[in-house]
Structure formats: structure tokens, C-alpha cells
Amino acid sequence: MIRLLPLLFAWAVVGQSAPQESVAARMQSFDRALGVECTHCHVAGDWKRDEKPEYGFAQRMIRMTEGLNAGTLRDLGGVTCWSCHRGSVKPARMPRAGWEDRLAHRPEAMKLSEEDAKKPASEVYGNLQLLARAPAGSIPMNMSIYAAALGVSCGHCHVPGHWESDEKPAKRTARIMLGMFSEFPKYFDASRQPSMQCYTCHQGSVKPQRMPAG
Structure with missing residues (x-):
């Protein structure tokens, strides 16, 4: 046709x-x-x-x-x-269970007291940039969502025990990807903004999939 x-x-x-x-x-x-x-x-x-x-x-x-x-x-x-x-037509959404399980088994360094959870993230965690002003208590959930979306563990971007380190290239790439979310709105009308997640493209893989041959 x-x-x-x-x-x-x-x-x-x-x-x-x-x-x-x-x-x-x-x-x-x-x-x-x-x-x-x-x-x-x-x-x-x-x-x-x-x-x-x-x-x-x-x-x-x-x-x-x-x-x-x-x-x-x-x-x-x-x-x-x-x-x-x-x-x-509609991209898949990440199952809630995918990140909830990771959150439940997060590293000890991500388990906060009730008091610390209410502080700005920059006061609790070192070397935060894009999420510095977010409540510290939201960071473990965000990290669990990122990890589930890419199908990786914390060690993909971070050095265990030295979480603030920028040693791994994947951490720098992750910051670029998070910054990219601010670009989406300029392509669409305010009344019809698409809903985007890391999972939208990655769907459990570090590299977004290319169309299979055939």
C-alpha cells in the first residue's frame, strides 16, 4: 500500500x-x-x-x-x-514492582532517619547536582527507579562505599540524560505533553533497543 x-x-x-x-x-x-x-x-x-x-x-x-x-x-x-x-502506540510504563523491590533492598547508605529524610538532599548526600534541592527521602526511590529502568545495580553508576565519586563514566551520562528531560517540553504544546520516564526508552536495558531486522 x-x-x-x-x-x-x-x-x-x-x-x-x-x-x-x-x-x-x-x-x-x-x-x-x-x-x-x-x-x-x-x-x-x-x-x-x-x-x-x-x-x-x-x-x-x-x-x-x-x-x-x-x-x-x-x-x-x-x-x-x-x-x-x-x-x-503507547510506550510501556515501568511496573511499580520493578523499582519497589530495588528500593526495599537498597544499600545501607541509602537508608535514612526520619529527620534526615526531610532535609534537602545536598545536606545528606555528597556531590548531588541535579537533585540537590529534592528532599533527601526521595533520593532512594529515584535511584531505584533509574536502576530498574536500565536493568542495572547501583554499581553501574556509583563506586560502592564512595557513592559521591564521579569516577564512572555512566554517572556522567546519567546526569546528561536527566538534564535531557528539560528539553522535551519545547517540542510540544503545553496542553499535550507526552509522559516520559527513563523506562520509556530503556525498558530494562542500558542501551535503548533498535528496530529488529525484518
Whole structure:
């Protein structure tokens, strides 16, 4: 079906100079990534019409992906539509049990007194940057969520016993990733901001998945 569609409907996304084969391949990759047909975003028989909300939202998602891959993610491998969607319109959400179990078995250094839990995180933990102003009691949960999202242990980013150390490159990468969350809003209308988690892209793996061949 995709080979029969006019180029016009895809120019806004792929570019007016793109060859037909390039447009067809890209549209097919979108269909596969979201597990949908062309008419999920387009009006059958008049493909360039943009009246469906999904059409405009898809354009914004594509611009976000391209913008992040050209910027923050340029040296980190980047992501594709498949990385988050994996054959579904709505990306998977992390099961609560995934991080609750990690929180229950957190290192002793992350177990705080009731008094310390109410303090700013920077007063309890060393070398906190992005989360310095958060309540100290929220840090163990946040760390458990990050670990579950990537399918790793605390030692992936931290040096056990020297938690404040910046020795591991993964810790620096994690800070970049957390900072990236502030970039998402600029690609979307205030009334329709997508819900993003670390798990949205990672889904239990350090590197977001690429679309399988075939």
C-alpha cells in the first residue's frame, strides 16, 4: 500500500527533495514502530490532509527525536521511534514492582532517619547536582527507579562505599540524560505533553533497543 501513496503527504516530515523510496521506507518504519496502518495519522485517499490530531503529534515526535539525536544524544547512539514504542502506540510504563523491590533492598547508605529524610538532599548526600534541592527521602526511590529502568545495580553508576565519586563514566551520562528531560517540553504544546520516564526508552536495558531486522 505504501508504494502507492503520493509523496506530498510526507514532505513535511521527510523533506521535499527526498526520493520516493526514502519516503516509503520511512513511513513503513513508522507503521512498524507503532504497530499501526497509514490511516492512523492520515486520511485515506487524501494523504496530505493534516486534520487528524495524530498527524500533528507524530510530526512533533519526529522533530523531537531528530533534535535530540542531533544534540544531546549525538555521541550516545541516539534513539528511534522503535526505541520507545516497540510496536505499540503507547510506550510501556515501568511496573511499580520493578523499582519497589530495588528500593526495599537498597544499600545501607541509602537508608535514612526520619529527620534526615526531610532535609534537602545536598545536606545528606555528597556531590548531588541535579537533585540537590529534592528532599533527601526521595533520593532512594529515584535511584531505584533509574536502576530498574536500565536493568542495572547501583554499581553501574556509583563506586560502592564512595557513592559521591564521579569516577564512572555512566554517572556522567546519567546526569546528561536527566538534564535531557528539560528539553522535551519545547517540542510540544503545553496542553499535550507526552509522559516520559527513563523506562520509556530503556525498558530494562542500558542501551535503548533498535528496530529488529525484518
